[in-house]
Amino acid sequence: MGEPVALRAGRSGESTALASQGGRLRERSLIGSSIAIREAVKNYGHFIAVDRISLDIEPGEFITLLGPSGSGKTTLLNLLAGFQKLDSGEILVDGKPIHHVPTHKRGFGMVFQSYALFPNMTVTQNVAFPLHMAGVDRATIDRRVAETLEIMRLSEHARKSPSQMSGGQQQRVAIARAIVMRPKVVLMDEPLSALDRRLRESIQIEIRDLHQTIGSTILFVTHDQGEALTMSDRIAVLDAGKIVQVGRPLDIYRHPINRFVASFVGESNLIEAEIVQKRGSTMTLKNRAGYVFNAESRDAIDVGRATVLVRPERIAVSNEATANSVPVTVTSAIFLGEILRIEARMEGGETLLIRCTDTANRPLPAAGDRLHVNWGAEDCWVLA
């Protein structure tokens, strides 16, 4: 079992030193691997699960693969883990192709949705498992396991069996097992989707902090756009086996590339309009009812029809008509606590979703009320 250690430790002087010293987990002494996916293809019979995907991941980056079920994100992760074989294309880790390296010699850490803790082992034995497999000596194992359990705040559960723990605790054990080797790459397959909302939010923060501490490259798969926005350095949005858009969370949210990304990430109003005029990155559009407004766009779009995205929280609401405002009729209004969620119909039939903060001087609108809405050019984004 010499190879895995060599593969794990042999890349830089730093990590070799780390392996021999047994690792000082609190220091950020390690930078994760870079990963390059090139034209990766995976078919299941006639179904193309991964369709010529290329993606470059920076060392130490936290990247999220976001997409609905069946979009190929889990298949892509399985290809990286080596559970499935590429049909064509290649995957490079630190510049070296890995598709002929079997899973157990890739030296990654992995966290599963179902935790996948070994029920026949205690928490300690579960966390020690990767170290055992690498043939690390017993004293080092004990120290590393203790350190990792402490980081994950699991020290008092060390002797428990997984079945005696709550879901959140089990998932922290699974994370501990994935990071105990200080792997350069950690794969996470929807690790939070089996947990309830509050727990999910607290573990989201924990994973982010952990990423800062250990410095590994983390590939995180989720279908939860909120999770992706909170946690990631960058997000890759997948649909039907292809990457639709890659970018920082803010870019993805503000400047989605198409209807799919716009409606999958965050809530959105998509307004069909005709392009009237174009000046640099600003263009003037006219919707079906004849209202003219300005919007920002990438400059690649030609004159013709376009879809304009207006986020619900960017729409300003007033009771009085103002310059450039559009009259709407409220169809429903729901009080959600800190915000109001209003649905209103524009003349011409399009329905707008509006989210506005609750203020003291505005009564809750009722269905049938007339309101005036308004948005600026910087609040609109023309989709490609």
Added chain:
Amino acid sequence: MTSASISVQPGRFVLSGLVGQLKGSTLLLLPAAAFLAFIYLLPLIDLIRISLSGPTWSVYFERVFAIPLYWDSLVRTMQISVTVAFLCLLFGYPTALLIHRSRGITQVLIATAIVLPYFIAILIRTYAWMVLLGRNGPVNKLLISVGILSEPAQLLFTRGTVLLCMTAVLLPLMVLSIYSSVARLDQNLTRAALASGAGPIAVFWRVLLPLTLPGIGAGFLLVFVTALGFFITPTLLGGPGDQMFAMHITQQADSVTSEGFLQALGVVLLAITLAVVAVAGRFLGFEFIWGGGKLSEAAPARAAAAASGAGPGRRTVGTLLADMIGWPLLRLLGRLPASCGVWTVRGMGGLVIAVLILPIVVVMIISFSSASYLTFPPPGFSFRWYEKFFSDSNWMLAFSNSLIVAAMSACIAVTLGTSAAMGIVRSSIRGKSAIMLLLVSPVIVPPVVLGLSLYTLFLHFDLVGTIFGLAAAHAIGGLPIVVVILSAALQAVDPKLEQAAAVHGASSLTVFRKVILPAIAPGLAAATFFAFLHSFDELVLSLFLSSAQLKTLPLMLWADVNYRLNPVLAVVSTLEVLLVVGGIVLARPVLARSREAA
């Protein structure tokens, strides 16, 4: 307001009726319990009583252990049973893994190849081996044509043949037992181990093996216990030096010896079987007998016991030894190329499938032989043996007797078993596990012992040689099948469905007819089929309880196999195989529908 109070009233009434019905479901256990008490427990107790009825209580037992013949045979029986259990484990584990790892149509085919022989009578499978290994059989022919042998060798009547054939007969039991525990594992556990840097061998040793140990234990014990009472296969395939204990009991029953000694022989075999099961049940939980279907009542206690006893973290001497010896050995194997493991599984699985299916195929081909003796390949093809079978009044009479007995037996088993399964699943009485244990225990009692004990009862009530008596006796073994299948089916029915129907005004009988019956219909059909098949195939009890006037098909086969091997037997075997295949094919739409509904 008034309308609301009116509508509440009948609802309450129905609910209280429902509570009453749940209590009443304990009564549903009564018929089966009474049936088993009379025809199963009582005779066994009587058997023990007679065995103790000598001048001093132990005199017959002293004789059993004093005569070297019986003592040697007992030791031999143990040896053979342990060997067979180990062989089954050795070949069964890779086969179970193969089923688990294959997908789609391949998986269905492999699983069918394993399960199909399981439903074909042991007598017929043994006969198939006799044909395969006979002087003019295909194995001898092959060895001669390849040049290994110069003339046909005597392959039958050796210890090796007994072991081979018993292993082949009992393998499905082991494979199914292990498969059920492998299939229950989270697939991600293997992946997690791989991702943690464990090679395929480490995955097997550290994860797969420890987690499937209960399945292995259950399979091993079921095979061992069944082998202990084996009678048909060693009688037909064994030489004089391969006498197993159950054979002595039948021989003693044929020759008129002093009463008491015979019963003592039976009690010894019974005691050993029960002791093994009791020890095993202590460690595995008695659920292993009926395939791990845990009952709701027993679950928490059992889980707690498992957590404290076999829970992780305890390093027993066994695991220490295994770690010190087994692990380094396996790491040596780890130097072999990675594909070796895959090919070992495929190779051994393939061999197992061939060994299970080939004899049956050979027998089916031989049934169309034109030769007047057993030879393979047949010199020509004809239907002459089919004509002979269908024109022979003795065979036809036996055939119709078997059909009648099996139909009656299935009726008894299904009626009692359905009611008992309802009682087990729905009632809230304590000691459910004990009752379930009683209901399924006929499976582990050696048939020879059961036959012996029933003979006395049947003599007393003048039931020997009657169709009803035989059907009732067969129902003892059919009952566990029905109870296990139907309690599984019933557990899958959400009790909320029944409550919903009841709240909306259905009487308890309507609830059963409209809600429960449709839900368990596939299970009921399967249970009926298997109860029928059990009786149709039953030989050992029939040997004790039938008369010259009442011959069943297995009895005719048994007489002919012992007398002379001829292709008529192949015809009967082929018909039986077709019956099983037909039953499964007919059952498939029903099963598919139930899966859709689920």
